[in-house]
Amino acid sequence: LRAEDKVTVHFVNRDGEKITVQGNTGDSLLDVVIDKNLDFDGFGACEGTLACSTCHLIFEKDVYKQLGPITDEEMDMLDLAYGLTDTSRLGCQICLSKSLDGMTVKVPESVSDVRQSVDVGTTTS
Amino acid sequence: MTIMSLLTNALHAYGRKKALERESIHLLLRAAGFHELPKLSASQSLEVPAAGERVLPEMFTPPQDAAEKQTRVKPLREMPGPSTISNLIEFFYRDGFSRIHEIQLKHTHQYGKIFKSRFGPQLVVSVADKDMVAQVLRAEGRAPQRANMESWKEYRDMRGRATGLISAEGEDWLKMRSALRQRIMRPRDVAVFSDDVNGVVADLIKRIHALRSQDGAGQTVMNVNDLYFKYAMEGVACILYETRLGCLQEEIPKQSLEYIAALHLMFSMFKTTMYAGAIPKWLRPIIPKPWNEFCRSWDGLFKFSQIHVDKKLSEIKSQLAAGKEIKGGLLTQLLVGKEMTLEEIYANMTEMLLAGVDTTSFTLSWSTYLLAKHPHVQQAVYEEVVNNLGHDQVPVAEDITRLPLIRGLVKETLRLFPVLPGNGRVTQQDLVVGGYHIPKGTQLALCHYSTSLDAECFPSSTEFHPARWVRKDSSDHVDNFGSIPFGYGIRSCIGKRIAELEMHLALAQLLQKFRIEESPYTKTVTAKTHGLLTPAAPINVRFVDRQ
Numbered sequence: 001l002r003a004e005d006k007v008t009v010h011f012v013n014r015d016g017e018k019i020t021v022q023g024n025t026g027d028s029l030l031d032v033v034i035d036k037n038l039d040f041d042g043f044g045a046c047e048g049t050l051a052c053s054t055c056h057l058i059f060e061k062d063v064y065k066q067l068g069p070i071t072d073e074e075m076d077m078l079d080l081a082y083g084l085t086d087t088s089r090l091g092c093q094i095c096l097s098k099s100l101d102g103m104t105v106k107v108p109e110s111v112s113d114v115r116q117s118v119d120v121g122t123t124t125s
Numbered sequence: 126m127t128i129m130s131l132l133t134n135a136l137h138a139y140g141r142k143k144a145l146e147r148e149s150i151h152l153l154l155r156a157a158g159f160h161e162l163p164k165l166s167a168s169q170s171l172e173v174p175a176a177g178e179r180v181l182p183e184m185f186t187p188p189q190d191a192a193e194k195q196t197r198v199k200p201l202r203e204m205p206g207p208s209t210i211s212n213l214i215e216f217f218y219r220d221g222f223s224r225i226h227e228i229q230l231k232h233t234h235q236y237g238k239i240f241k242s243r244f245g246p247q248l249v250v251s252v253a254d255k256d257m258v259a260q261v262l263r264a265e266g267r268a269p270q271r272a273n274m275e276s277w278k279e280y281r282d283m284r285g286r287a288t289g290l291i292s293a294e295g296e297d298w299l300k301m302r303s304a305l306r307q308r309i310m311r312p313r314d315v316a317v318f319s320d321d322v323n324g325v326v327a328d329l330i331k332r333i334h335a336l337r338s339q340d341g342a343g344q345t346v347m348n349v350n351d352l353y354f355k356y357a358m359e360g361v362a363c364i365l366y367e368t369r370l371g372c373l374q375e376e377i378p379k380q381s382l383e384y385i386a387a388l389h390l391m392f393s394m395f396k397t398t399m400y401a402g403a404i405p406k407w408l409r410p411i412i413p414k415p416w417n418e419f420c421r422s423w424d425g426l427f428k429f430s431q432i433h434v435d436k437k438l439s440e441i442k443s444q445l446a447a448g449k450e451i452k453g454g455l456l457t458q459l460l461v462g463k464e465m466t467l468e469e470i471y472a473n474m475t476e477m478l479l480a481g482v483d484t485t486s487f488t489l490s491w492s493t494y495l496l497a498k499h500p501h502v503q504q505a506v507y508e509e510v511v512n513n514l515g516h517d518q519v520p521v522a523e524d525i526t527r528l529p530l531i532r533g534l535v536k537e538t539l540r541l542f543p544v545l546p547g548n549g550r551v552t553q554q555d556l557v558v559g560g561y562h563i564p565k566g567t568q569l570a571l572c573h574y575s576t577s578l579d580a581e582c583f584p585s586s587t588e589f590h591p592a593r594w595v596r597k598d599s600s601d602h603v604d605n606f607g608s609i610p611f612g613y614g615i616r617s618c619i620g621k622r623i624a625e626l627e628m629h630l631a632l633a634q635l636l637q638k639f640r641i642e643e644s645p646y647t648k649t650v651t652a653k654t655h656g657l658l659t660p661a662a663p664i665n666v667r668f669v670d671r672q
Contacts, residue, residue: 045265045267045614045615046306046310046614046615047303047306047307048311049306049307049310049311050310050311050312051306051310051613051614051615051617051621052613052614052615052617054614070599071312071526072526072529072532073312073622075596075599075602076605078602079602079603079604079605080259080605080606080609080613082259082263084602086600110263
């Protein structure tokens with residue numbers, strides 16, 4: 001692939017760290033996470049088949065507006081996403097294009113993060 | 126029943142564990158579990174919670190809040206619920222198995238949104254709160270477990286068969302799930318089946334014309350579920366086997382009739398089937414019938430799949446021999462591919478067909494019933510369909526995006542009559558749910574029927590209101606863990622998109638062609654649990670031409 005087919009994406013993981021990678025145009029953000037071995041626990045559990053919402057990502061407002069149309073099936077799954085925001089989408093449904101070059105996407109806190117921190121304080125029984 | 130309950134008691138008395146109860150739950154699960162989801166239907170109902178303790182949403186608040194609010198995690202022994210004895214009486218003596226959904230509601234009201242029940246040695250924790258259900262499902266690992274499937278496995282081992290998506294667990298399950306979901310879970314992968322399904326819908330409409338004419342001017346079709354059963358079987362088979370079975374013809378081919386008989390046997394012996402697994406092996410020589418019938422119905426189901434898989438396999442071989450390029454749908458790809466062995470293909474074709482018939486037909490039956498009972502709602506859905514498609518344009522999957530009320534109709538039907546009134550999960554790690562510590566390995570029953578009808582989740586929850594599902598715009602989100610009829614996550618129903626396609630296309634075309642009306646034969650029909658949530662009586666309605 002030529003350099004112009006590459007798109008730079010900055011992920012902000014659950015610890016707030018920024019991870020910058022390059023993906024190919026046409027690939028989904030889930031593909032990028034898998035190809036680059038990004039370690040986001042539990043991400044993309046159903047392998048992009050729209051059966052879960054674990055590849056939930058949060059976009060910047062301007063970027064969010066440029067993303068392609070959202071299907072009913074994706075909206076139904078977003079209804080079940082943890083920590084949903086107004087600029088949430090599923091990473092498996094967002095394909096990279098040149099216009100998205102340099103975008104920053106946030107991996108939302110997962111329910112397991114909450115669970116772990118609660119467990120630390122409370123496992124008494 | 127009575128004999129069975131005596132048996133149960135006797136077993137208890139002798140302390141011959143192997144738990145009837147436990148097994149019966151599993152059986153239930155199995156029997157109920159036609160959907161790929163967890164099949165706990167029985168279990169959920171089993172328990173009863175404690176009076177109204179509203180523990181919980183602590184888990185859902187951010188950690189710092191949680192830490193502040195959290196007082197003490199309660200041990201399981203403090204969880205409320207019905208006594209073992211009252212449960213036994215409810216289920217074995219009062220035939221609670223057919224009222225599982227009602228008992229689920231009753232226990233939820235009585236004991237609260239999380240409660241425990243004991244079926245002998247098997248403890249079941251029922252969860253009837255949408256946030257807790259969400260918590261459990263979001264905490265899942267890579268290969269969630271629904272319930273114990275021992276009797277299914279035992280049959281398969283005995284016959285040298287493989288397990289399929291319903292009966293397999295762990296890595297075996299994951300391997301097959303990965304192969305299958307890549308072919309039949311993505312909406313766009315399923316959309317290509319539109320034409321095949323529409324061929325079946327055309328036969329359905331023809332069949333309605335033929336059946337209603339038997340009632341002369343009355344135009345009533347008696348027992349629509351019988352019709353939809355054949356539609357669903359034909360529909361799922363045209364996708365799974367890439368062939369037509371002829372179920373909607375006047376004369377149904379013998380092979381298909383045999384399969385239907387096996388399926389009916391499996392279904393009619395739902396209770397027997399439960400006992401088949403529940404009855405300890407040492408008792409089988411004395412009470413052989415349940416296990417024998419269980420095996421006989423599985424034999425019939427496997428035989429049918431094998432016939433169709435083998436037929437496709439020989440077609441492929443002859444095409445290969447003739448040097449032709451192999452093209453085809455799901456079964457062809459599985460046979461040509463290497464992800465699954467032939468036995469695994471037989472098993473999955475068997476289990477997916479089993480899972481895809483009654484589930485779809487009951488839902489279509491309820492939709493039809495609700496439309497007949499609510500003419501104003503029907504009119505609104507009808508107008509949406511004809512405004513978009515007229516009376517004659519045959520819809521395909523892409524058109525359904527412009528028919529939000531058709532989607533809402535299916536969602537609302539499944540909310541009021543979730544075909545799987547409950548589901549199961551075995552926890553794979555320790556969890557804190559509703560303020561209680563739930564150890565790893567606990568059988569949970571997710572009470573979908575209760576949450577679906579919970580007015581906190583759905584205002585005017587007992588009313589039929591498909592428009593509640595229509596979004597104002599794409600930012601209009603609702604937290605809808607209260608109604609997840611196909612489950613959620615990696616062990617959710619693998620046939621979800623296929624079932625939706627079959628239902629959306631059929632309902633849209635039925636409304637284009639007919640006004641569905643009550644007739645003198647239409648009675649009030651309630652639900653009963655028979656493994657699945659089914660209509661307790663035949664649904665008879667009139668199909669009147671729109672044009």
